[in-house]
Amino acid sequence: MALTFAVTPRTQVSALKSPRKRALRRNLTGWAFAGPATLIVIGLSIFPAVWAFFISRAKWNGIAPATQVGWRNYRLLVQDPDMIAATKHTLLLTALFVPGSIILGIVIAIALNQKIRLIGFYRTCIFVPYVASAAATGILAGFVFNPQFGVANDLLRHLGIPQQQFLESQHQAIYIICLIALWGEVGFTTVIYLAALQDIPRDLVEAARMDGASPWRVFRHVTLPELRPVTVFAAIWQTITAMQLFDLIYTTTRGGPLNSTQTIVYYIYELAFQTQRLGYGAAAAYLLFIVTLLLSLLVIWYSRRRGSEVF
Numbered sequence: 001m002a003l004t005f006a007v008t009p010r011t012q013v014s015a016l017k018s019p020r021k022r023a024l025r026r027n028l029t030g031w032a033f034a035g036p037a038t039l040i041v042i043g044l045s046i047f048p049a050v051w052a053f054f055i056s057r058a059k060w061n062g063i064a065p066a067t068q069v070g071w072r073n074y075r076l077l078v079q080d081p082d083m084i085a086a087t088k089h090t091l092l093l094t095a096l097f098v099p100g101s102i103i104l105g106i107v108i109a110i111a112l113n114q115k116i117r118l119i120g121f122y123r124t125c126i127f128v129p130y131v132a133s134a135a136a137t138g139i140l141a142g143f144v145f146n147p148q149f150g151v152a153n154d155l156l157r158h159l160g161i162p163q164q165q166f167l168e169s170q171h172q173a174i175y176i177i178c179l180i181a182l183w184g185e186v187g188f189t190t191v192i193y194l195a196a197l198q199d200i201p202r203d204l205v206e207a208a209r210m211d212g213a214s215p216w217r218v219f220r221h222v223t224l225p226e227l228r229p230v231t232v233f234a235a236i237w238q239t240i241t242a243m244q245l246f247d248l249i250y251t252t253t254r255g256g257p258l259n260s261t262q263t264i265v266y267y268i269y270e271l272a273f274q275t276q277r278l279g280y281g282a283a284a285a286y287l288l289f290i291v292t293l294l295l296s297l298l299v300i301w302y303s304r305r306r307g308s309e310v311f
Helices: 009-056 072-079 081-112 119-131 134-144 151-158 173-199 202-210 215-243 247-252 264-274 278-305
Strands: none
Touching: 009 278, 072 081, 072 278, 081 119, 081 173, 081 215, 081 264, 119 173, 134 151, 134 173, 134 247, 173 215, 173 247, 202 215, 215 278, 247 264, 264 278
């Protein structure tokens, strides 16, 4: 004997409402967790960024009422010799730092990917400088590269090489800053390359070796193509890091000697907090943001053209 159940219209409506209620409950629960963090992000980043844009179109010292000047601050920045010099220093630092961190990251990651004793200790030693604050790194580097009693000159003296001025030399300071930045940041690229190397299928490497490929050919034709998306990410990240370098400059040279290490971010700091030209400094910050965004988009476009999808 078959049993049949009659489905009333009220039952159909309640059945339709039940999934909707569950979906609404899930959404409300999600926003209950994400809402406070979203408000903090908006309050501490998006709102100040929008406010800084309005400040960049004004002449303001932070105390007296602001005077609207339109796009005058941006026009003056393009002709500002100090801004041009800071831009050159920043681009030089970026051109040295980004390829150096990527190359060193790949080389060290390959070395740490081998099966050797105390490998965990070596990996920790590489990553520790990245965990340490840039301010502490800068203070330590100030002692190491001190021309009078620094460890670096002691080493050169034992090797029979003339002593150098390092951070007190107008021609050497920017390169020493790059070297210090590499020491502090190479742990980051090493870790992400190490993770990428461990994700490469073993079958590809073994197949290449069975076909008679040398270690160099395996690295060039198998390993490097597999690392290309990670390289694009590292290039973008390290470019942003180099163009926003401030704390290392502040704790070592303060932009000297003779402004030879004055980067864009440090120049913005001087404009806003030392000369109280907040509108002019905000305009410089927005120009830096635009340049960084364009460089990042250029790297992404080039990577997609070469077939490396990361985003």
